[in-house]
Amino acid sequence: MFAEVMVDLKTKEIQSSYDYIIPSDLEGFLKLGMRVVVPFGNMTRVGLITKIKSESLAATKAIIEPFDMEPIVDKELFHLINYLEEEAMIPSVLAYHKVIPDALSVEYQKVIRVMKRDGLKEPLKSLLIDDVVVFKKTWRKYSSAFQKAVSSGSIEIDEAIDQKRSIQTENYYLKTTKVPQTQKQQALWLYLNEPKRIEDILDSGYSKQMVQTLVKMGSISIQKQEKMVVFKPTYAEDSKALTREQKEAVLAIKESLLKYERFLLKGVSASGKTEVFLQLCMELSKKRKQAMIITLDTALIEQLRLYLNPFLSVAVIDPEDTLQSRLDSYRAAQTGYVDVLITTPSGIFTPFKSLGIIIADEAQDPSYIDYAKTIHGLDMLQERARYNNIPLVYASATPPVQLYYDATLGKLRLIELNEKVYQTKDQLQIVDMKKELENGNLSMLSKPLYDAINRSLKDNKQALILANRNGFAPYVLCRSCGHVPTCERCDTTLTYFENKRRLKCPHCGYQMKYEPKCMACGSDKVRPVGMGIEQVEVQMKRTFPLAKIARLDSETTSKKGVYQATINAFKAKKIDILIGTQMISKGHDFDIPVVGILLIDSMLKAPSYLANERCYQLIKQTMGRAGRKQAGVSIVQTYQTDHFVLKSLEDEIGFYEQELNRRQIAHYPPYYQLLSIVFKGNSLDQAERAATKLKQQIISRYSQYEVVGPSESDIKTFKLMIKTGKRQDLKHWIQSIKQYYDKENLSVRFYRYDDIV
DNA sequence: AGCACGCCGACT
DNA sequence: GTCGGCGTGCTC
Secondary structure, X not given: OEEEEEEOOOOOOOOOEEEXXXXXXXXXXXXXXXXXXXXXXXXXXXXXXXXEEOOOOOOOOEOOEEOOOOOOOOHHHHHHHXXXXXXOOOOHHHHXXXXXXXXXXXXXXXXXXXXXXXXXXXXXXXXXXXXXXXXXXXXXXXXXXXXXXXXXXXXXXXXXXXXXXXXXXXXXXXXXXXXXXXXXXXXXXXXXXXXXXXXXXXXXXXXXXHHHHHHHHOOEEEEEEEOOOOOOOOOOOOOOOOOHHHHHHHHHHXXXXXXXXXXXXXXXXXXXXXXXXXXXXXXXXXXXXXXEEEOOOHHHHHHHHHHHOOOOOEEEEOOOOOHHHXXXXXHHHHHXXXXXXXXXXXXXXXXXXXXXEEEEOOOOOHHHEOOOOOOEHHHHHHHHHHHHOXXXXXXXXXXXXXXXXXXXOOOOEEEEEOOOOOOOOEEEEEXXXXXXHHOOOOOOOOHHHHHHHHHHHHOOOOEXXXXXXXXXXXXXXXXXXXXXXXXXXXXXXOEEEOOOOEEEOXXXXXXXXXXXXXXXXXXXXXXXXXXXXXXXXXXXXXXXXXXXXXXXXXXXXXXXXXXXXXXXXXXXOOOOEEEEOHHHOOOOOOOEOEEEEEOOHHHHOOOEOOHHHHHHHHXXXXXXXXXXXXXXXXXXXXXXXXXXXXXXXXXXXXXXXXXXXXXXXXXXXXXXXXXXXXXXXXXXXXXXXXXXXXXXXXXXXXXXXXXXXXXXXXXXXXXXXXXXXXXXXXXXXXXXXXXXXHHOOOEEEEEOOOOEO
């Protein structure tokens, strides 16, 4: 027999499936979806069995050994890998790496054994102080030196595979056919009529000693089985009584529990969405089916877990947890040992024994699109729901335009939860900052917002300020020559952080020390330009010197636990004014009379077709934090009072309709599909030529496509943006483009979810 | 001729 | 990702 194996070749986007001979002793044991160790060139690599077949013309080498005891990729995951390859245009090896969790990935090592020490020259001499040294990535630096040392016989090299985390096993004890002599021993022997763990045996009153003697005598055998972490519900009493709307929502979704259907559960926070989730999960648990809930971050995961755990067994995959704990939860979901799995979008590929529902919470959030803009989490979840024939519930207070559009077409069912648990009338005020300037107010704080905060502080109450812009200033400018420092890697302007005196790239994380001297002309007239959250904090402290002020942004929360601690302190009223980026807008219920929204003008101008929707959602969500029990006011400061996003903050339907109208006219989703094609060559020139050439070819051959660009995007790259009514059309020629440019020593990449226009 | 270096393609 | 083959070009 033969196996088709997808060899783990991390970077190259080449054909990666090769045929291997299955050694006769592994026949029957090796199955589809298991990983195996195979020889590849002069290397030893891990690969995934993608097919088992009885004939192969190509196979010459045999599989060395199995790497897993059972398949780690099931039918559904194969389907998803295939989907990523076809729809997201990701090469299959990369798709495989997306689907396999980090905890199960492997690293390749070189084990160097010193044979003749006197033959060694520098730098090897000082590197190989011990007789056996293991190298990982640093191997590459010295590979040629090692090579020479091998041929001169001073060292030998072996390959080793390092698993980051393996599936843990533990011993189970089982009786054999050999009956022991004494009565006591026989009691233990009879008790082990099925495999039991040592803890359970001890709990039942038998001693370790006895087990061991019986093992020695051959009356008990030891089996290795996977060690499962058990997630148990904490068993509370009855759940809360449902409101009429909640009952209707639960009923509507319950009706289609065993078929594929999409729902949009629209409700502001505190409208009781979580209770609806709980009811659905409990219903499924009775049917021995599992639920997957996706949310955004540690805090929201924890909130959900605390709500569900009294009634259900709940596992959690949080990227901030350790590899081992993520793997435990992964296995619990895969083996069906848990009712509910809560995870962030990073966990959307977790396999389940028997999945019954998928709930995508905070469905409007951009983090559902992966960093590389090639995968949309919501699309993957839709594919999984379709595959498993189960419902998919999107939950959001401010649904993405795409889902609103789908709902109007009847492609998904809209369920609204309108009743706020606390009824209050929220007030909205939009302040024109141009007028403030005319009236002589030079500060970043408008008079109405200043008054509102002041009043609140006098009443011993709090204020929440959204300033969604990291750092002290969006960029620094040399007033002498006009130079603006940009990122080496992505060419975007660097954000200035005053506290750390550093310039950072908001895009890729590149950072450098800030010197108040111009890198281009040497002048010392370098000044920060524009406003960021650090500056807001400084000014707030100056304006309200007696108030306790805290800031929540990516910088202050880089240490684990700070986020939650600050939120808790704010809830406990130990902080008077909380200033934060978008991270303060999600999930938390504060009871505050004043919400101030600053620095949104640049967001409205962002070069993304999603800018309006993101800004609208952010403002709405932040407003939603204000005034639960008490009356609240939200104050939005802007220079663009006429912008339709701001004008329709209290007219939801109006917003969606105007935005949809705009997108239809400008040819954006949901009416048109986008595909960006990015060329990266050895030189800017080469990339531009290729992009221009392809554009002409597309225009002349396919009149239905609209091509925008080419425009310079990252360093040494040019981008074309294709807009088309039907995406189906694109697939067939993408393959040929790829092959064509591979020969030209140019890299071409395709991004389905690029929103930057 | 002899060797160092870099690019290219094969790897089942 | 890794290695070997082959061509180029430099040096003795």
